[in-house]
Amino acid sequence: MTFPKHVRIVEVGPRDGLQNEAARIDTATRIDLVERLIAAGLESIEVGSFVSPKWVPQMADSAEVLAAVVGRPGVSFPVLVPNDKGLAAALAAGAREVAVFAAASEAFSQKNLNCSIDESLARFAPVMATARDRGVRVRGYVSCVLGCPYQGEVPVADVVRVARRLIDMGCYEVSLGDTVGVGTASAAARMVAAVAAEIPIERIALHFHDTYGQALANTLACLDLGVAVIDASVGGLGGCPYAAGASGNLATEDLVYMLNGLGIDTGVDLDRLIGAAQFISAALGRPVASRVGRALGDRVARAG
Numbered sequence: 001m002t003f004p005k006h007v008r009i010v011e012v013g014p015r016d017g018l019q020n021e022a023a024r025i026d027t028a029t030r031i032d033l034v035e036r037l038i039a040a041g042l043e044s045i046e047v048g049s050f051v052s053p054k055w056v057p058q059m060a061d062s063a064e065v066l067a068a069v070v071g072r073p074g075v076s077f078p079v080l081v082p083n084d085k086g087l088a089a090a091l092a093a094g095a096r097e098v099a100v101f102a103a104a105s106e107a108f109s110q111k112n113l114n115c116s117i118d119e120s121l122a123r124f125a126p127v128m129a130t131a132r133d134r135g136v137r138v139r140g141y142v143s144c145v146l147g148c149p150y151q152g153e154v155p156v157a158d159v160v161r162v163a164r165r166l167i168d169m170g171c172y173e174v175s176l177g178d179t180v181g182v183g184t185a186s187a188a189a190r191m192v193a194a195v196a197a198e199i200p201i202e203r204i205a206l207h208f209h210d211t212y213g214q215a216l217a218n219t220l221a222c223l224d225l226g227v228a229v230i231d232a233s234v235g236g237l238g239g240c241p242y243a244a245g246a247s248g249n250l251a252t253e254d255l256v257y258m259l260n261g262l263g264i265d266t267g268v269d270l271d272r273l274i275g276a277a278q279f280i281s282a283a284l285g286r287p288v289a290s291r292v293g294r295a296l297g298d299r300v301a302r303a304g
Contacts, residue, residue, distance in 0.1 A: 004227075007265070009232055010045075011234060013252065015049050015059065016046065016249065018237060025058070031065055035069070039276075041268045042252075042268060048066055049081075070093070082123070084126040097138075107150035108144045128169050128170045137172050140171035173205050176207065177206075177231075181215070188206075192204065196226075205230065206218075208230075219258070235277035251292070253290050256268050277290060
């Protein structure tokens with residue numbers, strides 16, 4: 001197997017992780033978490049979402065969190081925006097990178113976004129235009145790339161089409177998400193290979209959920225194809241609210257441990273990362289969910 005020498009980890013815990021947690025975390029704790037992730041060496045940290053607090057109350061203080069950390073040299077802080085109104089709020093808080101979200105599943109788009117895939121993409125046109133004018137980078141997410149909770153199997157051709165559209169609209173990269181965590185290594189590799197036939201591999205990122213314990217295996221299979229950007233969530237925070245028994249996102253510390261063992265550089269200090277996982281897990285009132293966090297947690301606590 002041939003692997004990239006370096007993998008860029010996009011830490012999604014402060015947004016994708018916490019927004020799917022039942023417990024509310026106060027602003028100071030969210031900022032503290034981001035500071036700990038910066039100290040661990042993470043250089044891309046998704047810190048919030050500028051959506052209506054009516055729908056995602058956990059993200060209501062995203063402007064405060066972003067304003068507290070934005071501008072750190074060498075670190076990007078992407079925030080999710082659903083439309084031009086969300087973009088305006090993000091820009092007012094100092095955002096220099098935003099993310100937009102589309103689905104490869106028509107059923108999921110209708111249920112989650114209340115519109116068709118094509119309608120959701122059309123909503124991004126003014127977002128892309130304004131971001132381009134303001135010099136703001138845009139990252140694209142494609143959900144349900146390996147399965148949908150409503151329609152089941154999702155044709156690979158639909159994943160390719162949506163990913164291609166996002167790139168054509170101006171996204172610098174697309175993150176392909178196994179939203180319900182049903183994918184296996186062979187299915188993930190086939191899907192990535194199909195997308196890579198249309199989009200340069202360096203513009204593809206992966207976002208796996210660990211519902212069936214397959215996230216690391218899926219990641220390993222796709223690293224061999226040349227993917228070098230992986231989304232992960234500290235402490236395995238989150239999980240898809242549409243997936244029965246979902247256990248969370250791929251844990252960042254589990255990912256870093258595997259990449260260290262493969263000799264792949266990430267620039268991330270594993271002990272500090274585990275410390276961040278312990279911090280946010282304590283704030284949520286539960287033990288660290290990740291395997292590496294549990295295995296090495298006592299050692300890190302004693303050293304700290």
